[in-house]
Amino acid sequence: MSILIDEKTRLLVQGITGGEGSFHTQRCIEYGTKVVAGVTPGKGGSEILGVPVFNTAEIAVKETRANASMIFVPPAFAADATLEAADAGIPLVVCITEGIPVLDMVMVHSYLRNKSTRLIGPNCPGIISPGKCKVGLMVGDIHLQGNVGVVSRSGTLTYEVVAQLTSFGIGQSTCVGIGGDPLPGSTFVDILKLFQEDKDTKAVVLIGEIGGTTEQEAAQFIKEKMTKPVVAFVAGATAPADKRMGHAGAIISGSSSRAKDKIAALANAGAIIAPSPAEIGLTMKKALEK
């Protein structure tokens, strides 16, 4: 098993005809993902990469029974595309787009509260269940099918970590990039829950960053609910202090946005802390040998 995506995933790509959209769609197809439809308003009826293109997500879902969507729409229109996917009843939406205004995402979250759609991203590399399905930007061949789940706020740092795991022969059940934006569709806790329930996931790597409080929420969940080992790393211990957001930002997050506070929270919750980003794979190897 795996979480979120597998052989049964039927993918719709919103923004399939754009440069990035078509490039990465092709990579997904080559990896084995079943891309069943594309949506670009005004280009309905055409075909790209052998995939039929529709004007709206609703028609695309009706015609192709797509059950997941990947969004490559430019930032000004990406919130709208996300709502369109949710309205079409697509249960999983992966929004790759970087640079969506925060208040657009506030509106998206408000709309999604009454929908069953799960949003991953935005500003994320996507999801891969190695050997089964890839919905995103990650390079397929660094991955190896296996039993370690990976969840991360960072895209490229995840690639580094996966390459380390694979070099030790440690395969991955699913790797989820939840994205680096302040208002992600899914949080660490959402994904940890899925990994905890997934029979084929034996351990989890969690990669956090400075800023916000999501690592602390993850720590709370790990302490209370996780029985599987979690190896964690938080990037940014030496980064410039979080750019000050007036007093209001400090009131909201207190000191919790710093790396050392996040690491302390995760360590207290029983997570195994990797001493450096270059030793995450090794730390997991040791954890699995225990």
Add this chain to the structure above:
Amino acid sequence: MKIHEFQAKVLLSEFGIPVPRGGIATAPAEAKKIAAELGGKVAIKAQVYAGGRGKAGGIKVANTPEEAEKLAAQMLGTRLVTHQTTPEGVPVGKVLVERAVSVQRELYLSIIVDGASRMPVMMASEAGGMDIEEVARVSPEKIIRVYIDPAAGFQAFQGRKLAYGMNLSPTQIRPATSLMTNLYKLFQARDCSLAEINPLVATADGELLALDAKLNFDDNALFRHSDIEQLHDLEQVDPLEARANELGVKNYIKMDGNIGCMVNGAGLAMAVMDLITKAGGKPANFLDIGTVNNIDRVIAAFKVFTTDPNVKAVLVNIFGGMARVDVIAQGIVEAHKQMDIRLPLVIRLAGTNVDEGKRILSESKVKFIEATDFYDAARKAVEAAEGGGK
């Protein structure tokens, strides 16, 4: 993106929020003229992108137009150092000359997007003024919060909750509620990431006024607010950050080390900085080169590195996903064609189109040290910076 207090107050006024009368001066004589027009006591306020001005001598009171001129002359053209700035401080190019008001109460009011609830939150406190963060730590119950459902907008009952919570007088409840409604309208309409009025004062006459104001804007939304984008004062930003910004390199933050870093992705960029530190070195900057697949931004990044006298070596670590390694490699080659770059260069490439990227580099005349992974890259860059510099 930040703007100055006087600009924030113009926006507040546009949205019907009362602010003290005043004018902006770039020369002492202007300050004198504005003070004479306003009459009576005035406050002279240095316009800088930093908090803590009061304690640092950036806010002074003048009793006469002559005194206003003298105080403005003392501030203009100097650099103000506060606890939020670097030791070099920030330049004072403008002062706001404002009619002094007799303050009866100092309140606090702000809006920010809250990550946990995924909604804007409005916070109010009757303990406004300088030490609001201390209030939040010591007596958090003194800060009242209401969460704003974006579909419903800010509601009058929420305004009453905050206004009564701050123990305002009966005649102040309505004006306060209307002020809060307007502040949310501004926050929403102009894509603010922060709207903060500290202090919001009640004057001796019972009037509510935004005595100080801070507005920050969501960089991702500037595409629909070109008028706001134009307000950005690059004088207030670190010169290298300003130069980077001018060249279209957006995610650049100057630091005090000697290794110029070009990395794709913020998390990886931070991890590489962590590794440089672990290897005994210091990064000269944070730079997420991002995912734009054109060579111009890579060339621009090298322009920034060569402008920074502290940089003794450059580390490029790219794990291609959205960013294509071949394009980055072309950019590196082109940068070396356009400029005489003598800095030692350590390159580690992986990911999308890596073979093509490596071929482009190896067939070029660019001299570089190849690294096998990111820790290897960090170690080699630290070594190169030590050997090449000082």
